[in-house]
Amino acid sequence: MNRKLLAISAVLFFLVMSSCNSNKFSTYKKTKALMDTFVSITVVSDSEDKAESSIDNAFSAIEHFGDLINFFSDRSELSSININAGLKEVEVSPETLDIIEKAIYVSEKSGGAFDATVGPLIKLWNFHKKVKPSDAEIRKNLPLVNYRNIVINRDRSTVFLRKKGMLLDLGGIAKGYAADLAVEVLRKGGINSGIVAIAGDIRAFGLKPDGKPWNIGIKNPRQNNDSDEIIARIKLNDRAISTSGDYERFFLQDGKRFHHLLDPKTGYPADRCRGVSIITDKGVFADAFSTAVFVLGTGNGLKLVRETGMDAIVIDSSGIIHATDGLKGRLEIEGSH
Amino acid sequence: MKEAIKNTTLADRLLLLFLIAGSIAGTFIAGKAMSQGLNVTVEIDGKPSYTFPINIDRTITVSGPYGDSVIEIKDKKVHIRETHCPNKLCVKQGWISNGAIVCLPNKIVVIVGGNGNNPPEDIDAITG
Numbered sequence: 198m199n200r201k202l203l204a205i206s207a208v209l210f211f212l213v214m215s216s217c218n219s220n221k222f223s224t225y226k227k228t229k230a231l232m233d234t235f236v237s238i239t240v241v242s243d244s245e246d247k248a249e250s251s252i253d254n255a256f257s258a259i260e261h262f263g264d265l266i267n268f269f270s271d272r273s274e275l276s277s278i279n280i281n282a283g284l285k286e287v288e289v290s291p292e293t294l295d296i297i298e299k300a301i302y303v304s305e306k307s308g309g310a311f312d313a314t315v316g317p318l319i320k321l322w323n324f325h326k327k328v329k330p331s332d333a334e335i336r337k338n339l340p341l342v343n344y345r346n347i348v349i350n351r352d353r354s355t356v357f358l359r360k361k362g363m364l365l366d367l368g369g370i371a372k373g374y375a376a377d378l379a380v381e382v383l384r385k386g387g388i389n390s391g392i393v394a395i396a397g398d399i400r401a402f403g404l405k406p407d408g409k410p411w412n413i414g415i416k417n418p419r420q421n422n423d424s425d426e427i428i429a430r431i432k433l434n435d436r437a438i439s440t441s442g443d444y445e446r447f448f449l450q451d452g453k454r455f456h457h458l459l460d461p462k463t464g465y466p467a468d469r470c471r472g473v474s475i476i477t478d479k480g481v482f483a484d485a486f487s488t489a490v491f492v493l494g495t496g497n498g499l500k501l502v503r504e505t506g507m508d509a510i511v512i513d514s515s516g517i518i519h520a521t522d523g524l525k526g527r528l529e530i531e532g533s534h
Numbered sequence: 535m536k537e538a539i540k541n542t543t544l545a546d547r548l549l550l551l552f553l554i555a556g557s558i559a560g561t562f563i564a565g566k567a568m569s570q571g572l573n574v575t576v577e578i579d580g581k582p583s584y585t586f587p588i589n590i591d592r593t594i595t596v597s598g599p600y601g602d603s604v605i606e607i608k609d610k611k612v613h614i615r616e617t618h619c620p621n622k623l624c625v626k627q628g629w630i631s632n633g634a635i636v637c638l639p640n641k642i643v644v645i646v647g648g649n650g651n652n653p654p655e656d657i658d659a660i661t662g
Contacts, residue, residue, distance in 0.1 A: 229580070230636040230643045233623050239658065269621040325626035394659040405658075416662025426632070430657060440661040446626070474661055 222406040224391075227252045232263035232375060232395060240383060240391035241406050251386035255379040255393065262375050265293050266367045268316075275365060279316070283361025286350065294354050296367060296374045297347065299481050303370070304344035307489035307501060312461035316364025317341040321464070324457055327448040335464035338362075342461050372398040373439050373484025380480075390434075393480075400437040400480040410434040410527075417531075418444050418471035418512055425531070429510060429518070432527045433476070439483035441491040442472035460492050469494025469514055476508040476524065483507075495519055574612050576605060577643040588612065588631075588646060598640030605644055612644055 225248035226239040238255055242248035267273040274289045281287050289297075300313040317338040321330035346359040358365065367374075372395040379393040380400050390403020392411055401411040410432040417428035431438065443466070447456035460467040473491040475483045486507060490498035495513045499521065502509040508523040520528055542550075576584040576596055586592060586607060593615070594605045603624075604616040611629040619639035627635050635644040 230577075230634075230638055230641075233621075233638050234636055235634045235643070237659065269623070323626075325628055392659050394661075397661040399659050399661050401658075411658045412656055414657040414660040416660055418662075423632070427657065427660070438661050442662055444662075472662065 224406060225249065225252070227256075229256050231256060231259050232267075232372060233269075234372070234396040236379075236396075237394045238379065238383070238391065239394075240388045241403065242388060247387065251383050251388045254386055255382045258378050258382045259375045259395070262292055262378055263371075265290060266296065266371050268366055268368065275367060278356050278358060279364050282358035282363040286348070286353070286355035286357035288353065288355050291354065292374075292378070294349065294351070294356065296370060296481070297356055297365070298349060299374070300367065300370050300485060301344055301347060301349070303482065303485040303489060306505060307486070307493065309344065309461055310492040311369060311485050311489035312342055312344045313365050313367055313370065314342050314344055314347065314358070314363055315369075315459055315461045316366035317362060318459050318461070318464045319366055319368075319457070320364065322455070322457070322459070324446040324448055324455070327450065327455075329450065329455055330464075339462075339464055342464075369441075369488040370481060370485040372396060373400075373437065373480035373482070376400040376437065376480035376484075398437075398439045398480055398484050399433075400483075401433040402435050404434055413438055415440060415474050415510060416442065416444075416472070418442050419516070420444075427531055428512070429528060429530045431474075431476070431510075431524065431529070436476055436478060437480035437483040438474055438476045439480065439487045440472055440474040441487040443468075443470070443491075444472070458488060458491050467492040467494075470498070470511055471514060471516065472512040473498065474510040475502070476510075477506075573646070574605075574607055575645045577645065579641045596642060598637070598642050600640045603637060603640050603642050605642075612646060614642075614644065617642075 221243050222241050224239055224241055225245060226237060228235060228237045236259055238252045240248050240251060265273055266275045268275060270276060274293045278287045303311045321334050321338060341360055341363050346363060348357040348359060376393045376395050376398050377400060380402055383391055392399060392401045399413060404410060411434060413431050413433050414427040415429040417425050420426055441458055443454055443456040443458060445457060447454050456466045458467050470491050473487050475487040477483050490502060490509060493501060495511050498511060502521060508521045511519040518530060574586045574588050575582050578596060588607060588610050591608045595602050601618040603614055606613055606615045611631045613629045614624040614635055614637060617625055617637055617640055619637060624635050624637035630646060632646045
């Protein structure tokens with residue numbers, strides 16, 4: 198009988214131990230409020246101290262960058278560019294110059310569906326107070342929106358907005374860019390795998406301690422209760438994912454949904470999609486192209502995705518989910534299994 | 535100890551086994567039950583300061599560098615009703631039933647659930 202007890206004990210011991218992580222690498226997660234949102238960083242490390250200091254360094258990099266491009270702070274480099282619109286060029290730090298160059302690149306690729314100069318239109322809307330501007334107000338500000346009027350001088354590291362009243366708003370690209378910066382800092386600190394999640398802009402690198410890719414849930418654009426929060430899940434490693442959705446900031450009026458993702462060409466919310474997730478190497482492009490594809494809609498949007506070698510999950514205005522072939526085997530739609 | 539084991543019957547040992555298995559399962563069940571986002575946690579300057587159940591309506595006033603912020607819990611939702619910080623982004627965010635509201639200038643974070651991002655167990659992060 199003692200033998201049996203020993204055998205039972207051995208089995209129990211094995212069960213308990215196998216539920217713990219036998220690998221010396223573990224995951225460590227910290228969360229901080231930065232860039233007017235919530236930033237979570239998870240890293241895989243063999244040392245808690247190393248994990249903690251690396252995460253703190255990454256938080257500092259995000260905070261520093263967030264200060265440079267803060268739309269609401271008078272002291273940011275971005276505000277300085279905006280205040281001097283139509284007046285003079287402004288010297289900026291390399292990160293500010295780089296993100297604006299990347300914003301222009303996405304604008305060009307998307308034919309202006311993404312446009313960082315959309316600021317004069319955004320300021321007309323107040324989604325909290327359900328303020329919808331008049332057609333006249335929108336028409337008046339439309340000529341101020343054009344990425345071609347951003348002038349970059351790399352030699353002098355300057356940015357100039359040609360027209361007075363223009364406003365650069367990097368809200369559609371900055372969080373993805375910051376996730377890239379954070380991953381760079383983590384890698385320099387000797388971290389080889391982890392996740393940086395700046396709100397819904399996520400960059401995953403390396404693998405989990407069990408050798409598997411990271412699992413990312415995609416939010417359901419029309420969530421009814423706690424159990425249907427996720428519409429799909431996707432396995433990611435060394436990729437970034439960002440989502441643009443019509444459910445983040447919006448109000449309903451006369452049965453119509455007015456949300457924050459404006460079509461830069463009309464000044465009104467784009468209505469071809471409910472949500473778009475872009476999967477690509479860099480967070481900066483996942484972030485900006487998710488807005489561009491949201492504005493373009495399924496047809497032209499997915500064409501752009503294929504041309505630029507990215508992957509996407511598009512939920513169109515009738516709720517149909519379209520996914521690119523590159524996601525086969527990595528994407529699982531909820532309720533489809 | 536040996537004597538004690540000898541004096542047990544098979545039923546005793548099965549019961550012991552059942553109890554051990556039950557307690558192990560209990561830790562997992564409890565962990566899952568506790569992460570269902572039923573609480574509103576208010577963090578001030580990075581430190582969890584208050585926790586309230588989300589199903590009881592109430593209004594709380596907390597102080598930050600920009601003065602008082604008024605947080606309201608109603609109908610299992612929470613929002614920041616008033617604040618004196620410059621851009622008032624937290625007020626503009628409106629009502630939430632999960633996730634977090636961040637008021638950066640006033641260093642106040644309102645979290646529904648455990649950590650502001652409360653995904654199912656096998657999900658590492660949520661995009662959207």
